[in-house]
Amino acid sequence: MEENKTVKQTNFIREIIDEHLKTNKYEGKVHTRFPPEPNGYLHIGHAKSICLNFGIAEDYNGLCNLRFDDTNPAKEDVEYVDSIREDIRWLGFDWGDREYFASDYFDKLYEYAVELIKKGKAYVDHLSPDEIREYRGTPTQPGKNSPYRERTVEENLELFEKMKNGEFNEGDCILRAKIDMSSPNINMRDPAIYRIKKATHHRTGDKWVIYPMYDFAHGLSDSIEGITHSLCTLEFENHRPLYDWFLDELNVFHPQQIEFARLNLTFTVLSKRKLLKLVNEKYVDGWDDPRMPTISGFRRRGYTPESIRNFADKIGVAKRDSVVDFALLEHSIREDLNKRAQRVMGVLNPLKITITNYPKNQTEELEAINNPEDETMGKRLVPFSRELYIERDDFQETPHRKFHRLAPGREVRLRYAYIIKCEEVIKDEQGNVIELLCSYDPETKSGSPNANRKVKGTIHWVSAHHAIDAEVRLYDRLFSEEFPEADKEKDFTEFINPNSLEILKNCKVEPFLKDAKPGDRVQFERKGYFCVDTKSADENNLVFNRTVTLRDSWQKLLKKG
RNA sequence: UGCCCUGUGGUGUAAUUGGCAACACGUCUGACUCUGGAUCAGAAGUCUCCAGGUUCGAGUCCUGGCAGGGCAGCCA
Numbered sequence: 292m293e294e295n296k297t298v299k300q301t302n303f304i305r306e307i308i309d310e311h312l313k314t315n316k317y318e319g320k321v322h323t324r325f326p327p328e329p330n331g332y333l334h335i336g337h338a339k340s341i342c343l344n345f346g347i348a349e350d351y352n353g354l355c356n357l358r359f360d361d362t363n364p365a366k367e368d369v370e371y372v373d374s375i376r377e378d379i380r381w382l383g384f385d386w387g388d389r390e391y392f393a394s395d396y397f398d399k400l401y402e403y404a405v406e407l408i409k410k411g412k413a414y415v416d417h418l419s420p421d422e423i424r425e426y427r428g429t430p431t432q433p434g435k436n437s438p439y440r441e442r443t444v445e446e447n448l449e450l451f452e453k454m455k456n457g458e459f460n461e462g463d464c465i466l467r468a469k470i471d472m473s474s475p476n477i478n479m480r481d482p483a484i485y486r487i488k489k490a491t492h493h494r495t496g497d498k499w500v501i502y503p504m505y506d507f508a509h510g511l512s513d514s515i516e517g518i519t520h521s522l523c524t525l526e527f528e529n530h531r532p533l534y535d536w537f538l539d540e541l542n543v544f545h546p547q548q549i550e551f552a553r554l555n556l557t558f559t560v561l562s563k564r565k566l567l568k569l570v571n572e573k574y575v576d577g578w579d580d581p582r583m584p585t586i587s588g589f590r591r592r593g594y595t596p597e598s599i600r601n602f603a604d605k606i607g608v609a610k611r612d613s614v615v616d617f618a619l620l621e622h623s624i625r626e627d628l629n630k631r632a633q634r635v636m637g638v639l640n641p642l643k644i645t646i647t648n649y650p651k652n653q654t655e656e657l658e659a660i661n662n663p664e665d666e667t668m669g670k671r672l673v674p675f676s677r678e679l680y681i682e683r684d685d686f687q688e689t690p691h692r693k694f695h696r697l698a699p700g701r702e703v704r705l706r707y708a709y710i711i712k713c714e715e716v717i718k719d720e721q722g723n724v725i726e727l728l729c730s731y732d733p734e735t736k737s738g739s740p741n742a743n744r745k746v747k748g749t750i751h752w753v754s755a756h757h758a759i760d761a762e763v764r765l766y767d768r769l770f771s772e773e774f775p776e777a778d779k780e781k782d783f784t785e786f787i788n789p790n791s792l793e794i795l796k797n798c799k800v801e802p803f804l805k806d807a808k809p810g811d812r813v814q815f816e817r818k819g820y821f822c823v824d825t826k827s828a829d830e831n832n833l834v835f836n837r838t839v840t841l842r843d844s845w846q847k848l849l850k851k852g
Numbered sequence: 853u854g855c856c857c858u859g860u861g862g863u864g865u866a867a868u869u870g871g872c873a874a875c876a877c878g879u880c881u882g883a884c885u886c887u888g889g890a891u892c893a894g895a896a897g898u899c900u901c902c903a904g905g906u907u908c909g910a911g912u913c914c915u916g917g918c919a920g921g922g923c924a925g926c927c928a
Contacts, residue, residue, distance in 0.1 A: 300866070300875085328928055363927065420926060429924055431854045465926050475855040477924050486926035505928045529856055529923050550857085552921095557863085563928095605876065607865040611858045612921060619864070619877050629890060636887095664890070695888080704886055737886065749886045817887045845888045 299350065302608045304343070304549055308351065308520060311547070317519040321353030324518050325379070325386075326509065328360045329371035329493075331563040332578040332585045333378045335599070335620075336554040342603035343551070344522055345384040356516055357386040361394050362508045364492035372493070374578070378586040383596045389516075393508050394494045396515055400503045401455065403511055403541055404466060404484055408447045412540050413484060414440055415450035417464045426472070427480050433473035434480045440469065454487055457500045461487045466501075470536065478533045482506055510534040513546040521546045524553040525610065554606065555614040558768040559584045560775055560783055574787055575769070579826075581836050582769040582791050592766060593812050593822030593838030598627040617768065621839050628812060628820045628838070630664050636673065636706065636751040637800040637815040637835075639763055641680035643755065644727040646711060649677045654754070657737065659707045671803055675708050678755040680799045682817075685750040686727060688716060693848060695747030697727070704749040706816065710735040751816045758799035761833040763821065765793040800833070807833060817841065 311317055323344040327337065348355035357379065361367050379386070393400075407413035416439045418426060428434030442450070451466055453459060466485040474480055484507045489500050510533075513521045521534075528550045538545045555561065560569075561584055569575050569583070578585050581592035589599065602623040606615050636659075656672035681697070690698040697703045702712045715728040734741045771788040772778075778786075804813070809825040819840040827834045 302865085326928095330928080360928065366927075423926075424924075427924060429854085432924095433854090434924090462926070467926095477855085480924085483926055488926080502926095504926075509928085525857070526922060527928090531856095552858090605864075607876095609858090609865070613864060616863050616877065622877060625889090634887080663887085693888095706886060708886095710886095742886085746886090748888080751887075814887085814889085817889070819889095841887075841889050843888070848888080 299346075299604065300607055303610065304347065304520070304522065304551065304608055307547070307549060308347065311519070312351075316547075320517075320519055321348060321351035322356070322517055322519045323348045323353065323522060324356040324358050324513065324516060326358045326360045326512075326523075327375050328363070328366070329368060329375060330363075330366040331371060331567060332374050332587055334561055334563075334566060334583075334585045335556065335559075335589065335602075336561045336584075337378075338382060338586055338599050339554045339603050339606065339608075340522070340524075341379055341382060341384060342600055343608060345386075346603075347520070347522075353519075354389065355384070355386060356389040356391055356518070358391040358393065358512060358516065360505070360509065360512075361392050361492070361494065362502050362505060364488060364490040364502065367493055369493050374587065378590075381590060381596055382586065382599060391512075391516060392494060393503075393512050394492060396508070396512055397495060397499055397503070399515060400508055400511060401501075403537075404451065404503070404507070405448065406541060407468065407484070407537075408451060408466075409444055410540065411444055412469050413466055414442050414447050414469055415454065415464050416440070416467045416481075420462060423465075427477065428472070430477065436472050437467075437481070440481070451485075454485065454501050455499075457489070459487055461489055463487065468507075468533075468536070470533075476529055476532055478506070478530050479536070482533060506530055506533050507537060510537050510546070510548070511541070511543070513548075514538055514544045517544060518546045521548045523548060523550055525550050525612065526553075550610070551608045552610055552612045555612065556584065556620065557614055557617045557773045558770045558775070559617065560770070565776075565783060568784070569769075572784075574784060581764070581766050584769075591825055591836065593628075593820060593836055594624050595627050595631075595812075598624040601627065614774070624820070624839050625842070628814065631662075632812050632814040632820055633661055633668065634659070634663070634816050635801055635803055635813045636753055637761070637763070637798060637804075637818065637821075638680045638682050638751065638753050638758075639765075639795050639798050639815070639818060640683040641753075641797065641799050642683045642686060642724065642727065644679050644681055644711075644729050644752075646677050646679070646731045647714065647728050648730045651677055653677065654757075657707045673707060673801055673803070674754045674757040675705075676754045676756055679705070679752045680755055680758060681705075681727075681750055681752045685748075686713070686724070688724065691849075696750055697748075702746045704735070704746050705731075705752045706749050707737050708752070709733070709737075710744060710746055751818075753799045753801050755799075757802050759802055759804055759833060761798045761800045761804070761835060763795040763798045763835045763837065764824070765795065765837045767791050767793075798835075800835075804833065812838070814841075 325344045345355045416437050465483045467481045470479045472480045485501045488502050531548050579587035579591045655675045659673045661668040686697045704710050709731040711729040711731045717726040769791050770786045772786040775783040775786040807823050809823050812822045820838040821835040824834040
């Protein structure tokens, strides 16, 4: 028997690693890390990076660390640390006891800085922030040396010590690497290594008033942890020479930084700043709003970790920036839920029907299949009676030419039950259809020998007396534009889909759902995949979130006209 | 107008490292169906950004263009 395991596609990163393995650059070791800054919630773009880093470690029998890049106390918070841990765990990855913080290395990093000063490779600069910017030059013009650049080692040592001891104010001075103010790479124009920030750090408290900059802290943290392959996004490409410079000057273990393109997704935005705006300005209901592209949002929406991991595999990794079709994500979740989700009948917009020739007060228990894709999930009984609810749009008074569900005088099968015929349409004074009177054909009960008469359509239903009330939240894409950030004149919030959430209050679902627990996922047949909301649902109040619709060739047909 | 990176069907990735372009999503047909779902069968769509060059042979190598992205935080 052939293993039908999905073959992991190779990519340029794996090729580099293979090469390193061949040349024994890191003695056969592969050690990665996922290094979030705890200043926001993780989103699907981070999921790509998480899957990449943990996935590679796993495939190469290596390890992947979790390291919080917490070098800026002004922006970071423990709330984010907690959410990040939860999200990674939920995705199914385990960093064992290798949970680190850049702040764990502050002492070591300070020593490294001192070492650089001693080598004459760093100096304390008293230029103001404005002056520094001025001295830096521009991409096309070289910068010029700071007047403080030639301070002696002793002077720098003393000044840096004073910085550490809080003898200067924020902005008075910084520690800079001494590299080359005329470098075509701006990152090499004497970049800042340490700045003064008199803020309380979420872990080190008030121990420090100086904090290392990303470029300094990140590479050295990688080095300290013995990271072999430091994967990051494209915007750090120009930082690699600096990453290498620190490691070389300090003569320490030298990881290989490799850059890849960050994820972009149609119909969504994925920048922390913009996501924060959506949250702060209440366009959505928090970081875990089911419309948010955050991991917590997808979780609450009903996405499975597996579907997100499969998605990450499918999109691959490369260096060119690209935009992934949101449909691929939807495909991933449908593919997963199709195999696993319990089928159930739920009527979202109920229309009452009465089977006039069905005995009053009679109830039948009809057998229904829990998942046609998975026999082991078995069957259940669904109560049937004289009064039922069907979906409003499964009836058309004057049917579209290709509509093959219920219409006056027409027949349709009630799933797992009988074929019925619409005999009479009852309307209120305004002319709204409020009820249908139907007849049923007792010979056509599902499973019985004479049941095989063909009708054009099968619809779902729920017994009026047995139904459970539920609220259903129909979520759709948050943005109505494929590229919400493309318009330079308009803010991306102008493209928020006004119909991204529709709340249905009096839905009727089959009694099977009476024991549904928050987080449970089901398929409402013919409608889509739904999950019980984890925040607003309780025992007397069932709330379902729509994860994704089923593929709908009827809607497609309608669009074509 | 400096430096760095990237250009392969509509979209995302492949191509045994120089051997006549593949997979997935999407789209379209058809079959099947007690979910207009799923499944199955099939189709269309890329002369690999352009122009030269090397070679028996180039998406892969060379040269020159063009296009897109990134970089001037005491953010990461």
